[in-house]
Amino acid sequence: MSAAETPPARGKGEPIIEITGLNKWFGSFHVLRDINLSVGRQERIVICGPSGSGKSTLIRCINRLEEHQEGTIIVDGVELTHDLKNIDAVRREVGIVFQQFNLFPHLTALENCMIGPTWVRKMPKKDAEQLAMEYLERVKIPEQAHKYPGQLSGGQQQRVAIARALCMRPNIMLFDEPTSALDPEMIKEVLDVMVDLAETGMTMLVVSHEMAFAAQVADQMIFMDAGQIIEQNTPDEFFNNPQSDRTKLFLSQILEH
Amino acid sequence: MTAQPFHRAQADMLGERPPPPRTVGTIGWMRANLFSNWFNTGLTLVSLYLLWLIVPGVLDWAFFTADFAGEDRFACTSSGACWAWVDQRIKLFLYGFYPIDQIWRVNLALILLAPALAPLLFDKMPGARYLRWFSLAYPIIATFLLIGGLGLEKVPTSKFGGFMLNITIGLAGIVLSLPFGIMLALGRRSKLPIMRIFSVAFIEILRGVPLITLLFVAAILLPIFLPEGFSLDLVVRVIVVVTAFSSAYMAEVIRGGLQGIPQGQYEAAQAMGLKYWQMMGLIILPQALKISIPGIVNTFIGLFKDTTLVIVIGLFDILNIGNSMVSNPKWLGLSTEAYVFISLFFFLVCFSMSRYSALLEKRLDTTNG
Numbered sequence: 001m002s003a004a005e006t007p008p009a010r011g012k013g014e015p016i017i018e019i020t021g022l023n024k025w026f027g028s029f030h031v032l033r034d035i036n037l038s039v040g041r042q043e044r045i046v047i048c049g050p051s052g053s054g055k056s057t058l059i060r061c062i063n064r065l066e067e068h069q070e071g072t073i074i075v076d077g078v079e080l081t082h083d084l085k086n087i088d089a090v091r092r093e094v095g096i097v098f099q100q101f102n103l104f105p106h107l108t109a110l111e112n113c114m115i116g117p118t119w120v121r122k123m124p125k126k127d128a129e130q131l132a133m134e135y136l137e138r139v140k141i142p143e144q145a146h147k148y149p150g151q152l153s154g155g156q157q158q159r160v161a162i163a164r165a166l167c168m169r170p171n172i173m174l175f176d177e178p179t180s181a182l183d184p185e186m187i188k189e190v191l192d193v194m195v196d197l198a199e200t201g202m203t204m205l206v207v208s209h210e211m212a213f214a215a216q217v218a219d220q221m222i223f224m225d226a227g228q229i230i231e232q233n234t235p236d237e238f239f240n241n242p243q244s245d246r247t248k249l250f251l252s253q254i255l256e257h
Numbered sequence: 258m259t260a261q262p263f264h265r266a267q268a269d270m271l272g273e274r275p276p277p278p279r280t281v282g283t284i285g286w287m288r289a290n291l292f293s294n295w296f297n298t299g300l301t302l303v304s305l306y307l308l309w310l311i312v313p314g315v316l317d318w319a320f321f322t323a324d325f326a327g328e329d330r331f332a333c334t335s336s337g338a339c340w341a342w343v344d345q346r347i348k349l350f351l352y353g354f355y356p357i358d359q360i361w362r363v364n365l366a367l368i369l370l371a372p373a374l375a376p377l378l379f380d381k382m383p384g385a386r387y388l389r390w391f392s393l394a395y396p397i398i399a400t401f402l403l404i405g406g407l408g409l410e411k412v413p414t415s416k417f418g419g420f421m422l423n424i425t426i427g428l429a430g431i432v433l434s435l436p437f438g439i440m441l442a443l444g445r446r447s448k449l450p451i452m453r454i455f456s457v458a459f460i461e462i463l464r465g466v467p468l469i470t471l472l473f474v475a476a477i478l479l480p481i482f483l484p485e486g487f488s489l490d491l492v493v494r495v496i497v498v499v500t501a502f503s504s505a506y507m508a509e510v511i512r513g514g515l516q517g518i519p520q521g522q523y524e525a526a527q528a529m530g531l532k533y534w535q536m537m538g539l540i541i542l543p544q545a546l547k548i549s550i551p552g553i554v555n556t557f558i559g560l561f562k563d564t565t566l567v568i569v570i571g572l573f574d575i576l577n578i579g580n581s582m583v584s585n586p587k588w589l590g591l592s593t594e595a596y597v598f599i600s601l602f603f604f605l606v607c608f609s610m611s612r613y614s615a616l617l618e619k620r621l622d623t624t625n626g
């Protein structure tokens with residue numbers, strides 16, 4: 001792997017996400033096992049691991065799309081409990097981008113972006129529209145603003161999805177394999193947008209197997225297997241000097257092609 | 258034969274040009290749609306033959322050999338239909354026993370229906386935003402026009418009859434059963450056990466009994482159960498049971514639509530911080546209702562035709578008025594004419610609803626165009 005310059009250390013001493021002793025079960029299936037993770041402000045973390053290892057479940061716990069049974073998750077000082085107020089507060093701070101985009105097909109790209117600011121942030125329609133256009137420009141598709149998702153390519157849809165999440169002005173962005181449903185020629189346009197976003201100082205948790213991207217933007221790499229964090233390190237160490245055998249095996253498989 | 262080059266490099270990019278015209282004329286259309294292969298050709302020929310057998314006979318009966326004037330059925334001497342009664346009875350068929358000098362109120366209510374429906378049919382129409390308020394107020398305006406009060410002469414609902422009664426019950430049922438159906442469908446999928454149990458019980462009980470029995474309940478049983486001194490108009494009671502009955506069907510149709518919405522839509526809405534009702538109202542229901550349009554309109558059409566069942570509790574809707582005319586010695590035996598005439602009214606209304614739903618589906622299709 002290219003030895004990218006070590007990024008400046010970020011967010012030391014000021015964690016924005018703190019996960020301690022997290023355990024989760026689907027029925028009797030123990031999907032997350034004793035996860036401890038602290039994410040600093042403006043830190044970028046890339047999570048990889050084999051299918052079914054619990055990567056999606058982990059990041060979906062952070063905005064409570066999944067409920068955990070044990071341990072604590074504190075996001076920007078707010079603990080995720082059954083308290084709906086807390087859940088709402090966290091969701092306003094955390095944006096998520098899904099593998100399948102999940103755009104609202106009955107709304108145009110612009111309307112997709114406006115819905116959060118209008119209804120959650122209670123912004124006047126004019127301002128919401130201006131904000132939405134601003135972010136569509138940032139993901140480089142302002143000219144598609146009035147098209148419906150069904151009329152856009154996969155890469156364009158995913159960029160709208162990113163813009164939609166950003167319109168809520170989140171402090172933290174979660175990405176769950178944002179490029180794995182895309183054709184190869186569209187992957188780059190989405191990754192470019194994510195690199196831009198990383199440069200603005202956004203705190204990012206990214207589940208991805210795009211290792212070149214990871215090497216470029218990540219402050220920390222995390223390898224998960226069977227519901228556990230097996231290895232966590234700087235990209236440099238992670239790629240050049242993996243500690244665990246499972247990490248080595250996984251990296252050799254994924255870097256083969 | 259010239260050899261094809263097996264490699265090439267194009268110097269200039271091709272310029273954009275408009276697509277070729279789509280229509281290829283009547284002959285082309287016929288060739289593509291009616292005679293594309295032997296099976297299709299056979300079907301076309303059989304259909305033409307059947308039309309040739311049926312249509313001339315029907316036209317003959319209905320128009321060319323029909324009688325249009327006369328005092329009673331004995332005035333009809335030709336072999337075709339006898340339409341002589343229409344002139345005398347049309348008011349009865351359309352308005353029942355509504356006072357003749359007040360019929361303008363029924364007509365006005367019907368005319369006002371057009372601007373009330375317009376913003377729902379054509380949402381890009383100028384002024385649609387303001388007309389929508391009128392649409393909301395329409396049920397109140399129409400009710401006021403039909404029953405009167407506030408200076409207008411009062412007309413008891415017992416005078417309602419004919420097609421006007423079918424439309425009143427049908428329209429009220431349609432307008433009410435959609436929101437109730439949505440509520441029941443959401444209730445059935447609710448996380449709250451009480452909501453779920455109530456919704457399931459309501460849906461299953463109402464779907465499980467014939468509408469006729471419900472009408473008897475409305476006519477005979479309901480007044481007994483109502484508290485002392487509290488009476489509810491018969492037509493209102495009928496509207497209540499017709500609405501309840503259709504809501505149960507509507508709920509299942511909409512539940513089907515809700516099941517067609519991927520989990521990811523809920524997740525995206527929740528992740529954004531939308532509250533339950535915002536998520537439902539802005540994201541889930543618009544999509545679910547769109548998928549359910551064929552089923553919803555099907556339920557509407559069924560409801561509208563079922564309004565003729567009020568005959569069993571002695572209301573004089575258009576069908577009952579037809580029946581009583583046919584048993585009148587003056588017009589005895591003209592049942593074919595009467596039922597054809599009545600069917601035409603139902604067909605017109607139901608066919609319009611069906612066309613409207615097709616138009617709506619096309620307009621809401623966001624995948625292309």
Ligand SMILES: Nc1ncnc2c1ncn2[C@@H]1O[C@H](COP(=O)(O)OP(=O)(O)OP(=O)(O)O)[C@@H](O)[C@H]1O
Nearest residue numbers: 026027029031049050051052053054055056057058
């Ligand atoms: N709602 C659910 N109910 C039951 N089991 C589930 C549920 N969601 C996920 N699982 C199981 O939990 C495990 C972890 O799932 P998860 O989606 O987190 O894996 P992942 O690491 O994201 O995998 P992938 O790379 O395939 O996306 C899998 O074995 C999956 O089958």
Ligand SMILES: [Mg+2]
Nearest residue numbers: 055056057177
């Ligand atoms: Mg996953």
